[in-house]
Every structure is written in structure tokens, then in C-alpha cells.
Amino acid sequence: MTLPLLIVGGGLFGSQAAAYARRHGLAATVFDPRLPGAASPAAAGLFKEAWAGKKLKEHFQRALPLLDQLYGLRHVQLTRDDDSNESFLFVPPSAILERAPVRQQVTTIGDGWLEAGGERHEGWVYVAAGVWCEQFHAGLQITGKAGASYVFDDERAGQIRSIARGRQAISFTRDAGTTFFSDGTAESDFTPAHDCQTLERASALGLSGAPIQRHWGRRPYTPGGPVFMKIGARTWLATGGRKMGTILGASFARQLVEEELRS
Numbered sequence: 001m002t003l004p005l006l007i008v009g010g011g012l013f014g015s016q017a018a019a020y021a022r023r024h025g026l027a028a029t030v031f032d033p034r035l036p037g038a039a040s041p042a043a044a045g046l047f048k049e050a051w052a053g054k055k056l057k058e059h060f061q062r063a064l065p066l067l068d069q070l071y072g073l074r075h076v077q078l079t080r081d082d083d084s085n086e087s088f089l090f091v092p093p094s095a096i097l098e099r100a101p102v103r104q105q106v107t108t109i110g111d112g113w114l115e116a117g118g119e120r121h122e123g124w125v126y127v128a129a130g131v132w133c134e135q136f137h138a139g140l141q142i143t144g145k146a147g148a149s150y151v152f153d154d155e156r157a158g159q160i161r162s163i164a165r166g167r168q169a170i171s172f173t174r175d176a177g178t179t180f181f182s183d184g185t186a187e188s189d190f191t192p193a194h195d196c197q198t199l200e201r202a203s204a205l206g207l208s209g210a211p212i213q214r215h216w217g218r219r220p221y222t223p224g225g226p227v228f229m230k231i232g233a234r235t236w237l238a239t240g241g242r243k244m245g246t247i248l249g250a251s252f253a254r255q256l257v258e259e260e261l262r263s
């Protein structure tokens with residue numbers, strides 16, 4: 001009998017694993033109580049090969065077919081201050097995130113089971129709990145680096161402005177009818193001053209007026225790069241998505257389903 005896949009966390013990592021498992025005929029249940037500080041709702045969803053660099057190139061290449069099959073790759077052109085353009089791929093988190101996860105916090109896991117809402121569930125277990133993974137597997141040394149993103153009314157032309165080496169402020173239509181803004185702020189000690197600075201940068205790109213949404217999330221960083229590991233005969237864990245959670249979540253979903261569950 002094939003076991004169901006039980007997923008702890010419905011962010012970009014857990015949601016893609018669930019969707020890909022179902023695509024391969026497996027039953028998948030996602031548990032997520034929507035904890036404040038989850039990274040995925042704040043993500044722009046942008047990616048490009050140059051950002052992945054040599055270290056993450058393999059993940060980038062593994063991710064693209066999954067993202068295209070399950071959600072459809074989108075293309076966007078952002079305009080720099082000198083009027084030149086830069087192209088990106090993106091998939092909005094709204095297309096990826098599990099729509100109706102079980103809104104329960106997983107309290108305990110063991111090998112091939114978990115407990116949530118006072119009930120025990122048996123199956124394959126995938127821990128995809130972002131910065132909270134440490135509570136299920138000690139020693140990961142996860143650091144959360146926080147940033148806020150803002151959504152403004154109306155669609156406006158996509159823009160990109162360099163802030164520092166490898167860091168940009170970007171605005172574009174991530175979801176229809178609105179304009180998304182983020183500036184790459186990634187702080188272990190996030191303060192209201194960081195929020196003010198982000199809003200000032202949005203205003204400098206012409207996004208004035210009150211935003212209609214604010215998302216604040218902690219990107220998971222693990223020493224030595226992203227982590228996918230088998231922690232029991234029927235239990236796996238993945239985290240460390242940092243600024244590349246869309247492609248890393250997709251790459252690890254393939255690894256889990258193709259190499260672990262179906263082998």
C-alpha cells in the first residue's frame with residue numbers, strides 16, 4: 001500500500017512537494033497554522049539563472065520543468081534607471097501556495113508519523129517548516145533573515161534599481177490589479193526603521209500612497225547552503241531557501257518525489 005505524504009509547512013517548499021506528489025498519483029496532506037513570519041507570502045517569486053550562480057545552477061535547471069508544468073512560468077521585464085531592461089522569470093506565490101492546508105500546528109514528529117490537533121497521522125513525513133525546522137531536528141543552525149514587501153493598488157510598469165552589490169529594489173505586477181515592491185532587506189534583527197527604509201525606497205520608485213498589504217517574512221538560511229536530508233526511514237526535511245525559495249522548493253520537491261518516494 002502506498003503511504004500518504006504528510007507535510008509540515010505550506011510555504012513554497014511544502015506546497016510544491018504536495019503538488020508534485022499529487023501529480024505523481026500520491027496522496028498529500030499539508031499542515032500549516034499560518035504562523036506570523038512565514039517567508040513565502042512575502043516573496044516576489046522572481047528568479048533567473050544569473051542569481052542562482054554556479055552553486056545553485058543544478059537546482060535552477062531541475063526546478064524549471066516542475067514550475068512550468070505545475071504553474072506555468074511567467075516572464076517580466078523590469079526597467080532600470082538608465083531605461084535599459086532586465087528580464088526575469090517568476091511564478092507568484094499565490095499560484096503555488098497550498099490553498100486549503102489543514103490549519104493545525106504539528107506538535108511532534110517521529111519516523112513515519114506526526115501529531116497535530118491531538119491526532120496521530122501515519123505516512124511519509126516531509127518537514128518543510130522554514131525557519132521553524134530546527135524544532136523537529138536539532139543542530140541545523142538556521143538563521144532567519146527578515147524583510148518586508150508591500151503591495152500597492154493598480155498595475156504600474158516594472159522597475160528595478162540597484163541598492164548594493166547583488167541587491168535591488170524591484171516593483172512589478174506580481175498579482176493582477178496590483179504592484180508588488182520589495183528591496184532585498186534581509187536582517188536577523190529587523191526593526192521598524194527597516195520598514196520605514198523599505199517604504200521610502202518604494203516611494204522613490206514612484207509608489208506613493210498607502211500600501212494595501214504588508215508582508216513580513218523570515219527567509220531561512222542554513223550554513224553551507226540549502227538543506228535536503230533524510231532524517232528517518234520515512235522522514236525527510238528541507239529548508240534553507242534564503243532568497244531563492246521558489247527554485248529550491250521546486251528542486252527539492254523533485255528530489256523527494258522522484259528519488260525518494262518513487263524509488
Ligand SMILES: Cc1cc2nc3c(=O)[nH]c(=O)nc-3n(C[C@H](O)[C@H](O)[C@H](O)COP(=O)(O)OP(=O)(O)OC[C@H]3O[C@@H](n4cnc5c(N)ncnc54)[C@H](O)[C@@H]3O)c2cc1C
Pocket residue numbers: 008009010011012013014031032033034035036037038039040041042043044045046047104105106107128129130131132146147148149182216217218219220238239240241242243244245246247249
Ligand atoms: C521580502 C521577501 C522577498 C522574497 N523574494 C523572493 C523571490 O523573489 N524569489 C524567491 O525565490 N524567493 C524569495 N524570497 C525567499 C522565499 O520567500 C523563501 O526562501 C521561501 O519562502 C522559504 O520557503 P519555506 O517553505 O521553506 O518557508 P516558509 O515560507 O516560512 O514556510 C514555512 C511554513 O511552515 C509553517 N510551520 C512552521 N511550523 C509549523 C508546525 N509546527 N506545524 C505546521 N506548520 C508549521 C509556517 O506556518 C510556514 O507557513 C523572499 C523572501 C522575502 C521575505
